[in-house]
Amino acid sequence: MATDVRTSPVRPARARRRSSQRTTLWAMLLALPTAWMAVFFVASMVIVVLLAFGTTQRDGSPVFGTNLGNFTALWDEVYLRLFLRSVVYALATVVLSAMVAYPVAYAIALHGGRYKNALIAAIVVPFFASYLIRMYAWKALLSDDGLVNSGIRRAGLGDGLTFLNTPWAVIGGLVYGFVVFMILPVYASLERMDVSLIEAGKDLYHSPWRTFFSVTLPATRAGLYGGMVLVFLPALGDFVSAQLLGGSRTFMIGNLIQQQFIGGQNWPLGSAMTVAMMVALGILMFGYLRATATPARET
Amino acid sequence: MSRTAPTTSRRAFLRGGLAVGAVSALSSCAYIPDDAPAVAPLPRSAKAKVDGDLGYFNWADYLDPSVLKGFQKEYGVKIIESNFDSMEGMYAKIAAGNQYDIVFPIAKWVVKMRREGRLRAIDHEQLDNADQVFYSGSYFNDPWYDPGSRVSVPFTVYKTGIGWRTDKIGSMTGSWRDLWNIEGAGRIFTLDDQDEALAMAALLLGYDVNTAKPSHLDEMRKLLVSQKKYLRAYSSDDINNMTSGDAWIHHMWSGDFLYMREGLAKNKATFDFEAPEEGAPINSDTYAIPANARHPGTAMLFIDYLLRPENAVKNINYLYYPFPVRDAVGAFQDLAKEVPACDVDVADLENPDVFRLLDPAAVQRRTATWTEVKAS
16 A cells, blocks of 8 residues: 555545545454454453453353462472473474475475475475374374384385384374474575575585675565574474374373363363463564564564 | 184274374364354254265274175165264264265264264164163163263263283283283283373273262373383273284273174184273163254164164174174174173162263363374
8 A cells, every 4th residue: 555655646636535445345344353363362362361360160161250279289290391391292293394495495495496395285285184184194104013114124224113102203293293283384485585696606605605604594584484483383392193193291381171071070170271272382483573573574 | 603813803993093193184173163052952863764865974994894785775875984983073063064864973082072962862662773772770870971862872881990811821810900010011901092191091090980080190190100110001902912813902892892703803712801890881872863954864773774673783793893783682692601790780880980071171181182192
């Protein structure tokens, strides 16, 4: 809209009218999503927050209240350990995702040529299949008598690996589940980057590694950081990977919350866990935004 | 059987608590304290006659599809199927006012729903095949969860025990201690189910499967934690874990075991099942008609249809779970003849190891114990 005004200086009045019409149009278009978010997102969050102060009544249904006990109950070694474990898994997921996503995005953005869009589609399409189904596919692939291990045995490379039900399986599942959220923003920032920068970098530094770390990586920092957040958040709260691929010592915070709601008949405690986690993540996000605000403006 | 076997088990998979749906039920409960009468009056039974299409609410894939098709054809009605993936999810939907004509609660949920007046009476006089389950002397004339069988009809009964690989494990003792068997270390699974896991520990210690006494729970927690070094995972996907070779010893449901052995396994002889001597939890699924059903008459006909022995036989051969339908019992015994431990007899039904409805404080204490076990 701003550019519209600027590019038609001759007839500002008409431009302004068009601009205000557009504002109305935008307002109308925004009304539906705003109402949707208010009703289904904000309202449900409000219920979760209120319920965190609630109790469970005798018939098992949760009721609102003003009870702080759910929060004091969280200050428990067991829960803190689970939270730390989840953070470690989520961080490992972020690191591994970056190691997978960056080369993939780089190869497609800079060497994909006219197949770029097809390659990106090839990466995105499998993610249309439910996360749950893909986890099950992993189980079939990686179980002790699964395809991978049968292959290893047939090729005479040993007895096969025990992969399922280990922390690595959980982290692997998380990476597989969320890596696309890293690939896309990194791809977008590589796409936008001026390739001549790399050429200039090569002239300046000679070594392709130094070029990468001094030119390419800084130029795509915003996309990489964005991808890290997009992977970290769902990985931290996930319960599917730990449930399907995990072992007896890979219980995560998401499993804990789910357990309060399903078998535990303790929605208020589950809600308090959710709120506490949102607060913790909110603080982390705030720190992240503060830390990245300046470099992002530079680029 | 010509079924293109979905290698995921129907109930174990769902019941394991991938209950994404149940979480969405969060918005559907009353949050305002509600002092409903302790025992609500029983809504009257409907007459068995077609009064509309059948709203059917069950675990996914928990009935032979050909039986559903047969009912639609014979009575000229449609079956509109919905599924739940946990009892909590089922209950939340019904409590929120969703209307279904027939629902499949597990025993202790019958207690809860009957108490709250959420289930309609079922008049046995209306059912031509009532004597298939309510014959004289039948346990189900007066089951523990539904005195007088006023609101429910028994569907399946099953027990929880231990399945194992006979080609890998030579030393089984017939005790729950077998879940600590060193021979299977790293290949042992315990069901990812609060009630089942706690019951297993309680039985080993000689306690009631429903115990919520803090001192008992503390001992049970220690016992279960001591199992961890032998354990590969907590999982309710018992069928897949066995067929994929991940599990050599699995805490599992008898019906799942039988389906896995008879329906899926390449080499049946390498699988066996035991119901441990300390006691095996017995559970029953039932069908019932919600009080707010729109077409209870069709639901009555449907119940009657499921009680026909030929339909019960079809369901047995599809599900591998025993049905207490008199003239179909033989079909199950045929299926289970090589693993009689999977069968559930009257003595099993009368045993005290059933999961009862507990008050929320007790459930929460049990959950806290289970959480500590899983998190340690």
